[in-house]
Amino acid sequence: MALGASSYGAGAEEVVEKLFTHRPRTESDLRARLCETPAVDVRRALVTRLGRAGAAPSEVATYVRALDILGLSAAELPSLTAILLDTEAPIAGRAVALALTSALDPSHAQAMARCVSAQDLLAMSDAQLTAVIAGMPGTPARAAEITDKLVRQPATSRARRLAQIDRMRTTLGVPAAFLYRDAIGRDDLGLGDALVAPIVEEGGVGAAMRIEALWQESKDDAHRSRWAEVLSRVYRAPGRAAAPGLVARAYASDSDANAGRRAVLAVTSPVDGSLTLARVQCDGSGAIVEGAMTSLSDMQELEEWLATGPEPLPRDPLPAAEVGAWVEEAARKTPAEAALDPILHTAVCYFAMAARL
Incomplete structure (x- = not known):
């Protein structure tokens, strides 16, 4: 020792x-x-x-x-x-x-x-992957690392590697629409519905936004038809949280203050109790103009986020499902190009998950 x-x-x-x-x-x-x-x-x-x-x-x-x-x-x-x-x-x-x-x-x-032992090596691999995935929401561009991990695998073992990644993602309560936003557009991975299924099952406007973008980007009728079908499944699905029993607290400015209304979401990690924080800021039209994310955080940083802005946010949390539904509606009013900014889109994915808690 x-x-x-x-x-x-x-x-x-x-x-x-x-x-x-x-x-x-x-x-x-x-x-x-x-x-x-x-x-x-x-x-x-x-x-x-x-x-x-x-x-x-x-x-x-x-x-x-x-x-x-x-x-x-x-x-x-x-x-x-x-x-x-x-x-x-x-x-x-x-x-x-x-x-x-x-x-x-x-x-x-x-x-x-x-x-x-092989069992302990697998457990260590899980622990390392858990730490990597837990930190990704704070730097959303790193979601592309998931694609890289899958690309580096032989084609015959990619499904097994994805299953490991998805097990860790679910344990942590990380939305699939965020973590697989890059990988889902890669036909060459050969993973088909294995990537699509968790995104559809969790649903929400973040998932719909990414699938709609893939539909818009389709270069032929076959791809366009495929993504249209997936999008219809997202709209039909009732949706669910990434992890059962996930705990989230939501804070928002006055609902009557449409100009500059903002919200903060704090999702508690089921693994170590750390916080993933998401923030959105709306303009007078109700569209989202700014998003922010951080992960592996703590109560001190949450307090700093609540105090940031023209006016501090009320410290009494609101129902997460209620605030999540409001942010989803704001996302629908947001121009698609802005809404798919990696940070803003990740924040929307977390609020959409909260809407289904």
Whole structure:
């Protein structure tokens, strides 16, 4: 296992714990905190915590960035290897240890991975993929990475890879219309209805917007007919949330204040309790003129979002389904080109999901 607390002192342990209980808001804040204690001690404390507590999706970036700033080196390789091989350590921590070991010494990482059971390797792959997908809503352009993951697979194993991705997506409560917005337009993937089905099942205006765009872009009658049929299925489907029991809170300005009305949605991750935040801003016509997204967030950032704008939003949440339905109606009034901006479209997908909670 990684080195114990006695090898680096309580000061380093306290610095590390505060990185996760009171997350740095900026890069400069992170760097300042890491300078409070000798780097070697903080590195050891971080690795020790990784082996003991694991790494929730919202914590992975802090581990990786902090260790990068501190200068992760071969000195930590024995401790990381011990975590990777420790069957009692949290699987998510072992997954991060494998990734860090691979960055330090790819050959050593491959050799150690051969000492891990196939079941544990699959669980680590799930943990790594969960962390990747959990962070994507905050940077919607990264949805194209899903396409890349599928393209890199042999054609015979793409369906299996998609099934793994979809299992993680469903566990996290991430809307299919967002995550597959790029992949769904790629006929060369050969996945057909496997990509379409979850988008249709979840439904909502975000799904309809993307399918309609594909219909508009069709270059021949066969494609046009296909997307028209899919679009009709979206309109007929009652829709559902991406994950059963998903928890969301919605906040909005006065419903009579049509000019500049805005809304914020906070969706709680079923995996680690972190928040995915979506925000939309409407103009006087009721159309959406701006969207914003962030993920792997916390209550402090939600408070900052509620306070942002000409007037703070009321702190009493409204029914998520009610606000979601209002945003869906606003999306229908929004010009298609603007509505398909990746950030705005992702925000709409989340509000549409909330409308079906």
